[in-house]
Structure formats: C-alpha cells, structure tokens
Amino acid sequence: MVKQKVEEEIRSGIIMTVFSTASAVGKTLLSINMAAELARSGYKVCVVDLDLQFGDICNYLHLSPQKTIYDAQKAAENTVGQLDYGEYMTPYEYEDTIFSVLAAPQKMEEAYNISTQAVIEVLAGIRGEYDYVVLDTTATFSDLNLAVMDLSTMITFVGIVDFIPTIKNMKVGYDTMRSIGYEKNKIRFVLNRSNSKTHIELQDVEQLLEERFYHILPNDFLTAIDSIHQGIPLVINDEETALSRGMQELIEKYTNRARQRSSRKNASLSSWVKRLFK
Amino acid sequence: MPEYRVLLIESNRIMMERLSSVVRNTKNFQLVSRAMDAREALGQGGVFVPNLILLDIDAQESMQLVREFVRAFPQAGILALSSQWNAQAASTVVKAGAKGYLIKPFTSDELIAAINTFGNSGMGMISEVMTFFSPKGKSGKTTLIANLGMALAQKSGQNVAIIDADLQFGDMAVFFNLDPQSTIVEATRDIKFLSPISLNSYFMPIADHVRVLCGTKRPEFAEDVSPKAFAEMISMARSLFRYILVDVPSAFNPISVAAAEASEQVYLVSMISGGYEDKHMRRALDIFKAWPDYETKVKTIFTRVEPCDIQKQQQLETLIEYPVCSILPNEYLLVSEAANNGRMAVDIKPGSPLARSIDLLAAKICGRPHKVG
Numbered sequence: 001m002v003k004q005k006v007e008e009e010i011r012s013g014i015i016m017t018v019f020s021t022a023s024a025v026g027k028t029l030l031s032i033n034m035a036a037e038l039a040r041s042g043y044k045v046c047v048v049d050l051d052l053q054f055g056d057i058c059n060y061l062h063l064s065p066q067k068t069i070y071d072a073q074k075a076a077e078n079t080v081g082q083l084d085y086g087e088y089m090t091p092y093e094y095e096d097t098i099f100s101v102l103a104a105p106q107k108m109e110e111a112y113n114i115s116t117q118a119v120i121e122v123l124a125g126i127r128g129e130y131d132y133v134v135l136d137t138t139a140t141f142s143d144l145n146l147a148v149m150d151l152s153t154m155i156t157f158v159g160i161v162d163f164i165p166t167i168k169n170m171k172v173g174y175d176t177m178r179s180i181g182y183e184k185n186k187i188r189f190v191l192n193r194s195n196s197k198t199h200i201e202l203q204d205v206e207q208l209l210e211e212r213f214y215h216i217l218p219n220d221f222l223t224a225i226d227s228i229h230q231g232i233p234l235v236i237n238d239e240e241t242a243l244s245r246g247m248q249e250l251i252e253k254y255t256n257r258a259r260q261r262s263s264r265k266n267a268s269l270s271s272w273v274k275r276l277f278k
Numbered sequence: 279m280p281e282y283r284v285l286l287i288e289s290n291r292i293m294m295e296r297l298s299s300v301v302r303n304t305k306n307f308q309l310v311s312r313a314m315d316a317r318e319a320l321g322q323g324g325v326f327v328p329n330l331i332l333l334d335i336d337a338q339e340s341m342q343l344v345r346e347f348v349r350a351f352p353q354a355g356i357l358a359l360s361s362q363w364n365a366q367a368a369s370t371v372v373k374a375g376a377k378g379y380l381i382k383p384f385t386s387d388e389l390i391a392a393i394n395t396f397g398n399s400g401m402g403m404i405s406e407v408m409t410f411f412s413p414k415g416k417s418g419k420t421t422l423i424a425n426l427g428m429a430l431a432q433k434s435g436q437n438v439a440i441i442d443a444d445l446q447f448g449d450m451a452v453f454f455n456l457d458p459q460s461t462i463v464e465a466t467r468d469i470k471f472l473s474p475i476s477l478n479s480y481f482m483p484i485a486d487h488v489r490v491l492c493g494t495k496r497p498e499f500a501e502d503v504s505p506k507a508f509a510e511m512i513s514m515a516r517s518l519f520r521y522i523l524v525d526v527p528s529a530f531n532p533i534s535v536a537a538a539e540a541s542e543q544v545y546l547v548s549m550i551s552g553g554y555e556d557k558h559m560r561r562a563l564d565i566f567k568a569w570p571d572y573e574t575k576v577k578t579i580f581t582r583v584e585p586c587d588i589q590k591q592q593q594l595e596t597l598i599e600y601p602v603c604s605i606l607p608n609e610y611l612l613v614s615e616a617a618n619n620g621r622m623a624v625d626i627k628p629g630s631p632l633a634r635s636i637d638l639l640a641a642k643i644c645g646r647p648h649k650v651g
C-alpha cells in the first residue's frame with residue numbers, strides 16, 4: 001500500500017506538446033493520433049485540448065464532454081492538495097484502445113477567462129496520473145503556449161510547405177523557439193502533408209531553417225478527412241495507409257521502441273485465420 | 279498644380295504671423311484673406327473667393343463652426359488646424375464637413391502634403407474600417423484582404439489602406455513582396471507624436487491609392503503593440519483613407535477585439551475544408567451577437583467554396599443560421615502562385631472566378647451608403 005503510494009508520487013508523465021506557427025498544419029490530427037498510438041502501445045495517456053476557444057479534439061473524436069478543462073481548473077482552485085482529475089476527463093474508446101481527453105471549454109467566456117497559471121496547475125496534477133500527456137495547441141506564441149512548452153518534455157513542431165508566407169512563419173517561429181533557449185533536442189521538427197501540390201523543394205526548406213526534418217508525414221487528404229468524419233484516429237483504424245504508418249513510426253521514434261513488426265497486421269491476420277478455421 | 283487661394287483663421291497673433299508667412303512662401307499658395315475671429319471671416323471672407331480655408335479649431339466650438347463654413351463656402355475645402363492631434367476632434371470636424379486636420383505650426387511641405395493627401399481621397403474624410411476576423415487560422419483572409427484592397431481602390435479611385443495587425447505572423451509584407459522601413463510597431467509606438475500626414479509615411483505605397491502598414495518583423499515585437507495605441511492609430515488613419523482593411527490574428531484576443539470594436543464592419547472569414555468550420559463560425563457569431571447592431575455590422579464570408587454557387591451559399595446560410603455575404607471559389611494554385619511572387623490574383627487573372635467574386639464584394643462595399651457615427 002505504502003509502496004504503491006510512493007510509486008504513484010514518483011510517476012511524472014512525459015509531456016508532449018504539439019505546436020506550430022502556422023494554422024491548419026495538422027496539429028490536432030497528429031495529437032489525437034499520438035495519443036491513440038501511445039495508448040495502443042499500452043501507456044496510460046491523456047490528450048489536452050489547449051485550443052481553448054476553437055478546440056477540435058472532441059470534434060475529431062466525436063465526443064460530447066460533460067466536463068472540461070474549465071471545470072478542472074475551477075476545481076483545482078478550490079481544492080487543497082491533490083485533486084482527482086479522473087472525473088474531468090472524457091474517455092475515448094475504440095476497440096481495445098482507450099485514452100483520456102481533457103476537453104476545451106464549452107463556452108467562449110470560459111475559454112477567455114482561463115489563466116495560464118490555472119492550466120499549468122492542472123497539468124502538474126494530471127502529470128502524476130498518466131504516462132503521457134499530449135498537448136494540442138494553437139499556432140501562436142501566447143503566454144499559455146510558451147508556458148506549456150517550458151514544462152514540456154518534448155515539442156513536436158509541425159510544419160507544412162504550401163506557400164511562401166507559411167515557410168516564412170515556420171522559419172520565424174523556429175528561430176524564435178531557438179532564441180527562447182530550448183535545447184535543440186527538445187524540439188522535433190515534423191513536416192506534414194509532404195508532396196502536396198507545391199513547387200517548393202524540401203531541401204531548400206531544410207536549408208532555410210538550418211534544420212533537418214525529424215520526421216516526414218505524407219499528404220493524404222482523403223484519409224485525414226475520413227478519419228475526422230468517422231471520429232476514429234488513423235492509427236487505430238482498420239485500414240493501414242502511408243499516413244497512419246508514418247504516424248506510428250513517429251511514435252516509435254519517440255518511445256525508442258523498435259518497430260514491433262506490424263502488430264496490427266498480426267491481429268488482422270489472426271482474426272482472418274480464426275475465421276478460416278471456424 | 280492648381281492655385282490655392284487661402285483664407286486663414288487663427289486666433290493667436292503670433293501663430294497667425296507664422297502661418298501666414300508659411301502660406302505666402304509656399305509655391306502655388308496665395309493668402310487671400312485672414313482673420314483672427316471666425317465670425318468675422320464668415321461675413322467678410324467670401325469677397326476674396328478662397329478655395330482653401332485653414333480654420334483654427336482650438337479657440338471655438340469647432341463642430342458648429344465647421345458646419346457654418348461649409349455652408350458659407352461650398353466651393354472651398356476646409357482643413358482644421360489644431361496645436362495637437364486629437365482623434366475625437368478630428369472625427370468631429372470631419373463629420374461636420376472638413377476635409378482634413380493639420381497640426382500647427384506646419385511647414386510648406388506639410389501643407390502641400392496635406393492638400394495632396396486629403397485631396398486625393400476626394401478629400402475622403404468619410405472612412406470605413408473593416409476588420410477581417412477568422413475563428414481559426416488559414417481562412418484565406420490575407421489573400422482576400424490583399425485582393426479586395428486592390429479592387430476597392432480601382433473601383434472607387436479612393437485611398438485604401440491595409441493594416442496588417444496579425445501581430446505575430448502577419449503575411450502582408452510577403453504577399454506584396456515588401457521590405458518595410460516602418461511597421462505597425464513603429465506606428466503605434468509613435469502615435470502620440472504623429473499627425474495624419476506623418477502617419478501616412480509609415481504606410482508603404484503598393485499601387486495607385488493603395489498603401490500597406492506592414493506587420494511586425496518578429497513575433498516578439500507583437501507585445502509592443504498596445505490595443506489602445508492601435509485603436510488610436512486606426513482612428514487617425516481614418517482621415518487619410520476612404521477604406522481601411524484590417525488583418526488580425528485568428529480567434530478572440532485583445533488586438534482582434536480592439537480592431538473589431540474600431541470597425542464599421544466585421545467580416546468573419548472561414549475556409550471550407552471539410553472540417554468543423556461551420557461550427558466555429560457559429561461559435562464566433564454567438565459572441566458578436568452581444569452587439570446590438572450585429573446584424574448590420576457583422577458579415578460572413580466563406581472561402582474555397584465548391585461549387586461556388588447560390589445553392590451552396592444558401593446551404594451555408596442554413597448551416598450557420600446567418601446570412602452569408604460572400605463566397606469565394608477554390609483557386610488554390612492561382613492564389614499561392616500569386617503570393618509566392620508578390621503579386622495579386624486580381625491582377626494576374628482579372629477575369630478569374632476568384633477575381634470576379636472579389637470584384638462583386640468590392641462593388642457591394644463601394645455601393646454601400648456611408649453611415650456616420
């Protein structure tokens with residue numbers, strides 16, 4: 001009993017923030033897939049929607065939360081000692097995968113009135129209850145985003161190469177991140193939607209940013225949009241695509257896990273085998 | 279350059295002498311009459327047929343006075359003179375019919391600049407500020423603003439300003455391929471010391487009658503732009519431009535809210551991308567519905583609409599339960615090529631469906647009767 005308590009106190013979940021300096025680059029889609037893939041790998045995972053005003057996590061997962069981060073921070077404010085955050089979470093469940101979602105506020109006034117300090121406190125609390133906490137953000141250097149990036153274990157900086165203004169913002173944003181003084185290792189540069197209809201060479205972008213892409217995800221609009229419409233993350237969907245594989249590979253790199261040779265293929269194979277011998 | 283026949287009204291004797299000599303020493307300006315008392319000038323001044331009246335408004339209740347001068351000298355333009363810039367007073371005299379506002383004492387160059395500036399905008403003192411607000415980023419609003427600015431200037435022949443207040447990641451400078459000397463950071467920093475004429479030089483000319491005030495060069499400079507100074511800057515810009523288009527960061531934040539509050543029109547812009555844009559649009563609209571006059575003040579625009587037709591527009595209206603003012607077609611290649619090359623889609627392909635939609639919107643804006651106050 002005592003031992004278990006100590007273990008719980010020691011637990012300090014890894015915070016993975018997904019950030020960008022251009023909008024609509026795929027942060028939210030990537031966040032839910034990171035959460036789903038980590039959960040599928042057996043970790044206890046929570047994804048927090050820090051796009052407080054126009055958050056999409058619950059939209060993309062087809063969830064209707066009863067409680068949100070607004071309620072959680074209010075409760076934390078009025079509680080002495082550790083709060084049980086479980087009741088503020090909305091569970092997401094699909095087949096064998098389950099993870100928690102801390103939803104964005106229902107009302108705009110609530111969103112506008114949440115202080116950075118309150119969010120930080122909530123995160124400190126949640127951290128003790130999960131192996132991984134994935135944070136989805138907005139594309140701006142707000143107080144909130146800067147504060148959560150400070151306490152993040154790792155920042156996934158997402159970029160796309162569509163047209164020059166976006167690349168400018170990626171460059172300016174990345175330079176700013178570096179000038180803040182984050183360790184280089186803390187920021188992982190992920191290029192999303194590679195091969196979309198542009199005439200801009202990736203090498204040129206890498207040269208401009210003076211940084212190699214840590215990982216590249218392919219452009220596949222139909223698959224992406226289909227997942228959003230079904231409310232099922234790509235990585236746990238039955239259909240394997242280059243995009244879902246790319247997302248799994250990213251998590252494999254993050255967790256230093258040698259790729260377990262398509263565990264999903266085995267699963268589907270075994271069910272196929274089972275059916276044969278029924 | 280036309281000959282200006284000046285009637286000067288100034289209540290302070292020393293200032294009167296100083297300004298008189300400036301007017302006399304300015305090429306193409308003739309001082310035809312002067313008076314220390316405005317009432318006297320109203321009675322006597324007409325004899326000399328002035329076409330430009332420089333009217334001190336520090337001494338008298340200016341609103342009434344300007345009205346009387348407008349009535350007494352319908353052929354003349356009136357520039358209000360004051361020893362300091364006061365947005366409230368400027369907007370008051372302009373509403374009363376003055377063409378502009380000039381800080382005294384002024385130099386010959388400033389006098390000429392004032393005439394050129396105010397003269398060009400058809401002395402366009404009535405101005406309309408439009409903020410383009412998007413719930414989420416990548417709405418297509420910068421593309422829209424840049425092209426609409428050009429279209430408005432062409433259609434109206436009047437001065438148009440684009441203000442890039444998307445503070446951290448403003449793209450206007452890239453869209454127009456500019457390397458600005460001064461930006462919104464300097465303009466708002468200096469605003470206390472500026473007059474409309476000096477503010478004008480912070481804007482970069484990009485085409486006939488179109489000027490841009492570029493955004494910050496680095497995101498950390500965004501903190502230097504206070505919403506209050508920003509609102510003052512917009513209010514001063516009103517005496518320079520007939521139309522002022524403001525690009526703001528997405529969602530509700532101090533700067534987007536300040537811009538919306540300073541505007542006659544707020545356009546909510548969303549791009550159709552198969553996600554939850556209608557939901558976000560409704561959510562944003564709900565906030566603006568707190569304004570008593572939201573139905574006239576708040577308009578919605580959807581970009582990348584396919585097919586871009588009336589049925590689709592009606593369908594969107596049903597979804598958001600609000601009128602849709604304008605829809606823009608999907609023209610990804612055209613607009614990104616244009617932006618990559620610092621050019622405007624309306625210039626590259628004037629006949630394209632996108633250019634036609636933007637033209638239509640410009641026509642609506644030009645045709646709108648101006649509502650004072």
Ligand SMILES: Nc1ncnc2c1ncn2[C@@H]1O[C@H](COP(=O)(O)OP(=O)(O)OP(=O)(O)O)[C@@H](O)[C@H]1O
Pocket residue numbers: 020022023024025026027028029030051056137138139192193194217218219220221222224225228243414415551552553
């Ligand atoms: N690899 C991809 N290929 C094609 N489409 C993608 C890809 N990743 C994301 N998308 C699509 O891009 C759009 C934006 O994605 P998403 O909402 O995740 O971006 P975001 O960065 O969270 O945006 P915001 O900053 O507005 O919150 C969605 O329609 C999504 O389906």
Ligand SMILES: Nc1ncnc2c1ncn2[C@@H]1O[C@H](COP(=O)(O)OP(=O)(O)OP(=O)(O)O)[C@@H](O)[C@H]1O
Pocket residue numbers: 022023162163165412414415416417418419420421422444449528581582606607608609610611613614617632
């Ligand atoms: N009518 C359109 N049809 C298709 N694509 C468009 C259209 N308008 C803009 N785009 C594209 O959408 C992207 C975003 O456009 P733009 O920069 O104008 O939007 P924005 O709302 O200002 O974005 P940001 O949030 O980054 O400031 C660009 O790649 C642009 O080329």
Ligand SMILES: [Mg+2]
Pocket residue numbers: 027028029051056136137
């Ligand atoms: Mg998002």
Ligand SMILES: [Mg+2]
Pocket residue numbers: 419420421444448449525
């Ligand atoms: Mg923009």
